[in-house]
Amino acid sequence: MLIIKNLHVSINGKEILKGIDLKVNAGEIHAIMGPNGSGKSTLASILAGREEFEVTEGSVEYMGEDLLELSPEDRARKGIFLGFQYPVEIPGVSMVNFMKTALNEKRKYHGLEPISASDFLKLMREKKEIVDFASSLTNRSVNEGFSGGEKKKNEIFQMAMLEPQLSILDETDSGLDIDALRIVAHGVNQLRSKENATIVITHYQRLLQYIVPDFVHVLYKGKIVRSSGKELALELEEKGYDWLKEEAESN
Amino acid sequence: MTHIELQEELSNLYVSNAGRLAEGTGKVINALRPKAFEDFKRLGIPTRKDENYKYTDLMNYLQGDYSYEIAPSKFSVKLEDLFRCDIPNLNTHLILVLNGFYYEHETVEPLPKGVIVSSLAEASIKYPELVNRHYAQYANTADDSLAALNTLFAQDGIFIYVPKNVTIDKPIQIVNLGFSMKNLRITRRNLIVVEAGSKASMLVCDHTLCDKSFITNSLTEIYVGESACFEMVRMQNENSRSSQIANISVYQEAESTFTSNTLALHGGLIRNNIFAKLAGERALNNTYGIFYADDHQHIGIFTYIHHAKPHCRSDQLFKGILDGEATGAFNGKILVDKYAVKTLAYQRNSNIMLSNKAKMNSKPQLEIYNDDVKCSHGATDGQLDAEGLFYLRSRGIGYKEARQLMMYAFANEVMNKITLEPLRERMNEMIDKRLRGQLAHCENCNIHHS
Numbered sequence: 001m002l003i004i005k006n007l008h009v010s011i012n013g014k015e016i017l018k019g020i021d022l023k024v025n026a027g028e029i030h031a032i033m034g035p036n037g038s039g040k041s042t043l044a045s046i047l048a049g050r051e052e053f054e055v056t057e058g059s060v061e062y063m064g065e066d067l068l069e070l071s072p073e074d075r076a077r078k079g080i081f082l083g084f085q086y087p088v089e090i091p092g093v094s095m096v097n098f099m100k101t102a103l104n105e106k107r108k109y110h111g112l113e114p115i116s117a118s119d120f121l122k123l124m125r126e127k128k129e130i131v132d133f134a135s136s137l138t139n140r141s142v143n144e145g146f147s148g149g150e151k152k153k154n155e156i157f158q159m160a161m162l163e164p165q166l167s168i169l170d171e172t173d174s175g176l177d178i179d180a181l182r183i184v185a186h187g188v189n190q191l192r193s194k195e196n197a198t199i200v201i202t203h204y205q206r207l208l209q210y211i212v213p214d215f216v217h218v219l220y221k222g223k224i225v226r227s228s229g230k231e232l233a234l235e236l237e238e239k240g241y242d243w244l245k246e247e248a249e250s251n
Numbered sequence: 252m253t254h255i256e257l258q259e260e261l262s263n264l265y266v267s268n269a270g271r272l273a274e275g276t277g278k279v280i281n282a283l284r285p286k287a288f289e290d291f292k293r294l295g296i297p298t299r300k301d302e303n304y305k306y307t308d309l310m311n312y313l314q315g316d317y318s319y320e321i322a323p324s325k326f327s328v329k330l331e332d333l334f335r336c337d338i339p340n341l342n343t344h345l346i347l348v349l350n351g352f353y354y355e356h357e358t359v360e361p362l363p364k365g366v367i368v369s370s371l372a373e374a375s376i377k378y379p380e381l382v383n384r385h386y387a388q389y390a391n392t393a394d395d396s397l398a399a400l401n402t403l404f405a406q407d408g409i410f411i412y413v414p415k416n417v418t419i420d421k422p423i424q425i426v427n428l429g430f431s432m433k434n435l436r437i438t439r440r441n442l443i444v445v446e447a448g449s450k451a452s453m454l455v456c457d458h459t460l461c462d463k464s465f466i467t468n469s470l471t472e473i474y475v476g477e478s479a480c481f482e483m484v485r486m487q488n489e490n491s492r493s494s495q496i497a498n499i500s501v502y503q504e505a506e507s508t509f510t511s512n513t514l515a516l517h518g519g520l521i522r523n524n525i526f527a528k529l530a531g532e533r534a535l536n537n538t539y540g541i542f543y544a545d546d547h548q549h550i551g552i553f554t555y556i557h558h559a560k561p562h563c564r565s566d567q568l569f570k571g572i573l574d575g576e577a578t579g580a581f582n583g584k585i586l587v588d589k590y591a592v593k594t595l596a597y598q599r600n601s602n603i604m605l606s607n608k609a610k611m612n613s614k615p616q617l618e619i620y621n622d623d624v625k626c627s628h629g630a631t632d633g634q635l636d637a638e639g640l641f642y643l644r645s646r647g648i649g650y651k652e653a654r655q656l657m658m659y660a661f662a663n664e665v666m667n668k669i670t671l672e673p674l675r676e677r678m679n680e681m682i683d684k685r686l687r688g689q690l691a692h693c694e695n696c697n698i699h700h701s
Contacts, residue, residue, distance in 0.1 A: 048645050076647035088642040092660025101656065102646040109647070141660075142642075158646060 001026050001197050002047075002067075002166060007058035009039075009046050016042045018222035019058070024166070027194045031208055031233060032201045034219035035241045040201045041085060043219070044170040047199075048082035049075050062166070076102075077109040079165030079196075083155040083172050090142040095154075098142050099124065099161050106162065127160040131187040149180035156187040167191075168199045173207035185210030205237035220248050252314040254296040262292065264319060265403055271321045272406060277375030279383045280405055280440075287392050287402035294396035306580035306612040307551035312494040312520040313466060318433045321406075323352035326430070331356050334428060334460065341677050343424035343454060344368065350429060351439040351467070352407045363419060367412040371440055374410035381412060385444050389472045389500040391526070397496050401470040404438040408469070411441075415476070416448040422484075422674060424454045429465040429493065439469040447476035447504070452671055455485045457495065457518075464492035464519075471499045475507040477531060483511045484674055486681060487521055491546060494520035505531025505560070512669050514678060515542035515550050516685045522551040529556070529563040529591075536565040541665040543685055544577035544609075551580040554598075558591040558624075567598040570665050572658055572686075573609035584616040587624050594624040601631040603661055635661075658686045 002024040009017035016039045024030055034040050046053050047060065049072035060067040067075065090098070103123075104114045115123070124138060131153045143151050152172055159167055169188070173181055188198065188211050200211055208216075208230065216232040217224045220241070225248040226232065236244075252260075265272070265288065273281040296313065297304040330347055346368060347354040353370030362368060367378070375382045392399040409425055427439065445451055459465055475481045489495060495518060501509050515521045527536050542550045556565045571579050581600045602611045615628035635657045643653035662682050669675035 050641060071650070072641065072644040073647050073649045073653075076645055082645050084642065084645075088636075088638045090636075090639045090642065090657070090660055092663030093643075093656050098643070098646070098648075098656070101652060102643075102648050105649055105652060106647040162646065 001063060003061040005059045005061075007046070007060060008056045009042055010054050010056050011042070011052060015056070016053075016222055017046070020222075020224060022217065022224065024197045024199060026165075026197055028215065029192070029198045029200065029211060029213045031213035031216045032199060032219055033203065033205075033216060033233065033236060035245070036203065038219040039222045040219050041170055044082060044168050044199075044201055047168055048072060048080065073105070074109070076162070077106045081159050081162055081164035081167045083159060083167065083169035085171040085174060087143050087151040087155055089144045089146075091144045093142050095138040095140060095142055096124070099158070102158075102162060123161065127157060130160045130190050131156045132183050133157045148175040149177065152176055152180065152184055153187075156184050160187065160191055165196045166199070167196070168201065170201045171203065172200070173202055173204065181207065182210060205233045208233045218244055220245060223248075252310070254298050254310050257310070257314050258291075258295050261400065262288075268319075268321055272404065275372045276406055277372075277379050277382065279379055279386050280372075280375045283387050283392075283402050287399045290392050290399035291396055291403055294394070294399060297396060303553055303582060306578070306582070307520075307522055307549065309496075309522070312549075315464070316434060317436045317464070317466060318431075319436050320350055323349060323354075324431065329356070330354050330428065330430075334426065334458070341424070341454075341673065343422045346409060346423065346425045348409065348425060348427045348439065350431060350435060351437040353409065363417050365414040366417060366419060367410065368423060369410050370407055371410040371442055372407040374442075378412075381444070382410065382442065385472065385474050386442055387472070389474065389502040389526075389528070390470055390498065391500070395498070395524075397468055398470055398498055398500075401438055401440060401468050401498065404468075405440040405470075406438065408440040409443075411443045411451075411453070413445045413449045413451050415446040418450040419452070422452040422454045422671060424456070427455065427457045427469075429459040429463070429467070429489065430461055431463050431465070434464040435466075437465055437467040439467060441469070441471040443471065443473045443481070445473075445475050445479045445481045448478050449476065450480045452482040452674075453484070454674060455483065457485075457487045457489055459490045459493050462490055462492065465489065465495075466493070467495040467497075469495065469497045471497075473499065473501045473509070475501065475503045475509050477504040478506045479504070480508045481510075482670060484669055484671075484678065485511065485513045486516060486678065487514065487518055488516045488681075489518040491517070491519045491548065493518055496522045496524070498524045499526065501525070501527040501536070503527065503529050503531065503534040503536060506533045507531065508535045508537075510537040510668070510670070511539065512665065513540035514682065515540065515544075516681065517543075518548065520549045520551075522553070524553045524555075526555045527557065527565070529558050529560060529565065532560045533562045534560070535563070537668065538565070538567045539665050539668045540569045541571070541662045541682070542569075542579065543572045543574075544579055545574035546577065547575070548577045549579070550577070552582070554583045556585050556596065558585070558587040558594045558596060561590065561592045561594070563591065564595040565597070568665060568668070569600045570661060571600075571602040571611060572605065572661065573602060573611055574605040576606070576608045578609070579611045581611075581613045581630070582616070583614070583628070584618065585626060585628070587617075587619040587621065587626070589620040592621055592623040594626070596624065596626040598628040599630070601633070603635055603658070604632060605635070655683075655686055659683055662686075
């Protein structure tokens with residue numbers, strides 16, 4: 001589904017990612033871990049199409065296509081979803097209008113008719129339940145005045161609405177208490193299928209108790225320094241990142 | 252042409268038509284012309300040296316080859332057939348004004364007892380005492396040359412009278428139309444009196460029905476009696492060749508509420524002057540507006556809120572979106588008198604610049620003569636929030652649509668201040684249309700504005 005080869009990325013002339021290789025297949029969950037400043041969020045941003053980053057080398061292929069050639073909106077329409085670390089508040093744009101527009105833009109792209117009002121309401125109702133998302137929130141402006149937990153739930157709600165093939169969840173666990181974390185993880189697990197894949201970016205092992213990954217990668221100074229199964233996350237929880245840092249430095 | 256030459260041209264126009272100008276109007280209106288003439292001759296056309304017109308160069312817009320109609324022109328077609336309101340399903344008392352003259356047509360429904368909605372010319376003859384009590388009492392012709400010019404040429408417009416303790420549920424909708432075979436100067440004068448304890452609302456729509464150029468000088472005086480409540484929504488949508496200077500002077504008695512919301516959507520030059528005097532205790536004034544300007548359009552907003560009595564509150568919010576090579580100006584002044592203690596006065600202007608060739612000048616001014624007040628003012632200019640745009644795009648919403656949503660959201664804060672829900676919904680549709688570039692041509696007569 002996703003093949004990243006030797007990806008180098010800079011911002012303002014400073015190289016952040018220094019040769020990433022990663023392959024994600026349908027049905028898989030990958031966790032990307034690493035200390036702060038290792039380039040985790042940059043990787044998420046580049047996959048979603050944030051324009052301030054510059055790819056200096058390497059390639060990203062998504063479903064056989066050159067992903068880097070696509071606009072952010074086309075990536076989303078083709079099934080990529082980024083769960084934001086810091087979801088943006090947009091006063092004046094209602095959640096309902098936002099979701100309806102997003103859904104219909106995607107449908108239009110795929111040559112489908114706009115969704116009917118009743119089908120849309122039904123879909124909203126159905127998807128809200130997945131993350132226990134309060135109805136009062138969908139009547140408000142996008143993320144405006146939402147608590148940290150509500151914002152993250154909203155990300156998963158949007159993910160449920162848009163049914164992406166590849167979801168990238170950027171530090172979705174940050175700022176969540178244990179109950180909210182469980183709800184968010186439950187949502188992600190419910191949306192899991194053989195056809196779609198998820199990349200979970202996290203600093204802590206905590207989230208991975210609830211979303212069990214097939215693979216764990218450790219990113220350090222812009223490179224993946226280790227890839228392994230889910231047991232790696234537990235090892236990191238126990239030992240911290242220092243031993244991997246030392247290992248990477250000595251190489 | 253210099254501003255002195257223009258002043259002479261307009262003075263000559265008056266002198267050679269003085270007799271005919273006075274024909275259809277009552278003594279109340281005619282008696283004030285000589286004084287207005289003196290004022291106009293003394294004040295002249297405002298130039299950029301005039302502090303209030305520093306950023307609005309009127310001379311660019313006011314000169315040229317224009318006709319003037321002393322009597323309303325006759326058309327073989329019915330105006331109500333020619334004009335189709337762009338705002339569907341709006342249930343209002345509809346009044347049409349053509350080139351500044353009240354247009355007689357069948358009114359749909361009777362208004363509550365004692366309410367007068369008529370031509371100002373007619374009212375000045377039929378109700379001289381009533382008109383006399385309020386006419387030219389609130390506009391400052393001695394200091395404002397355009398108000399003087401309006402009073403000099405005033406013939407017609409709308410007169411609305413709401414007697415004490417009457418509530419009019421449906422908004423009164425006034426549609427000002429420009430329609431002519433020649434470029435035209437228009438003078439429009441309105442007088443609105445809402446007596447104590449009454450409640451009314453009004454929607455004013457300005458349209459040009461053809462691609463001729465119109466220069467409109469309009470002046471609306473509004474009296475809001477004790478504990479009365481008057482809400483006004485204005486939608487200005489004229490072709491790019493047209494200019495309008497719209498003066499509003501409001502006088503508020505104790506515990507009255509006046510709310511205005513001005514949507515300046517399209518026009519070559521739109522200059523909105525809003526004066527309000529809070530002349531009774533605990534009066535509330537809400538002055539809001541949104542504008543969108545592109546191409547070479549200019550929008551200037553000038554407000555002057557005068558707190559003359561204690562415990563009053565005023566709230567101003569103006570938002571602008573500028574694109575292309577459009578220019579805008581906001582000059583907002585709050586004056587608080589020495590005895591106007593416990594005043595609350597707020598003012599905010601924020602603008603979004605969509606192009607780096609667009610230009611906005613914003614000047615908030617506070618003049619406060621006592622220290623028991625709470626006042627604030629602020630002005631910001633910026634671009635559309637890049638993070639918000641990316642967020643929308645990352646959900647599959649295309650760049651254009653995402654921008655549209657963000658602009659609409661920006662306008663929303665102002666639109667939410669419209670308290671009449673059906674009106675707010677319809678106006679939101681108009682804003683949406685305008686932001687999509689669909690208002691740049693006139694659907695009524697299928698002539699493209701450019």
